[in-house]
Amino acid sequence: KVIYVLNGPNLNLLGVRQPEVYGRETLADIQAMLEQSARESGFTIEFFQSNHEGAIVDKIHEAREKAAGIIINPAAYTHTSVAILDALNTFDAPVVEVHISNVHKRESFRHHSYVSLRADGVIAGLGTRGYLAALDYLTHQLS
Numbered sequence: 471k472v473i474y475v476l477n478g479p480n481l482n483l484l485g486v487r488q489p490e491v492y493g494r495e496t497l498a499d500i501q502a503m504l505e506q507s508a509r510e511s512g513f514t515i516e517f518f519q520s521n522h523e524g525a526i527v528d529k530i531h532e533a534r535e536k537a538a539g540i541i542i543n544p545a546a547y548t549h550t551s552v553a554i555l556d557a558l559n560t561f562d563a564p565v566v567e568v569h570i571s572n573v574h575k576r577e578s579f580r581h582h583s584y585v586s587l588r589a590d591g592v593i594a595g596l597g598t599r600g601y602l603a604a605l606d607y608l609t610h611q612l613s
């Protein structure tokens with residue numbers, strides 16, 4: 471089974487972008503950590519990042535046919551994108567929303583998430599370990 475891990479804008483700069491907020495680990499580090507953990511539980515990861523809203527929508531459409539679950543950090547689109555919410559509402563398997571930082575501790579515009587209207591669970595503030603927690607939940611649900 472394949473789990474899609476989708477990352478939104480600016481997350482390609484993880485590790486150099488505001489390390490005091492997001493830490494020093496890179497997206498490649500997260501990918502490697504998830505691939506290893508998935509392998510151990512017999513799953514495959516499809517890892518994707520885009521700075522473009524429509525590209526993320528397209529990837530969610532692809533997931534409709536191919537994914538047993540989605541982990542998504544929509545980054546800034548969390549707070550703005552009805553299009554990503556609508557796309558996720560066409561996806562029938564579990565969805566976990568992840569934020570590296572604790573968005574609730576930050577500016578009020580980060581407190582609202584469109585994606586949370588669809589997500590089965592939301593993880594925020596656990597740093598990059600949040601992705602692992604999401605994967606652990608999904609592999610358990612899907613096994």
Ligand code: DQA
Nearest residue numbers: 543544545546569570571580
């Ligand atoms: C983020 C939080 C968002 O508010 C922000 O726009 C991001 C990253 C996080 O992982 O903490 O780009 O999703």
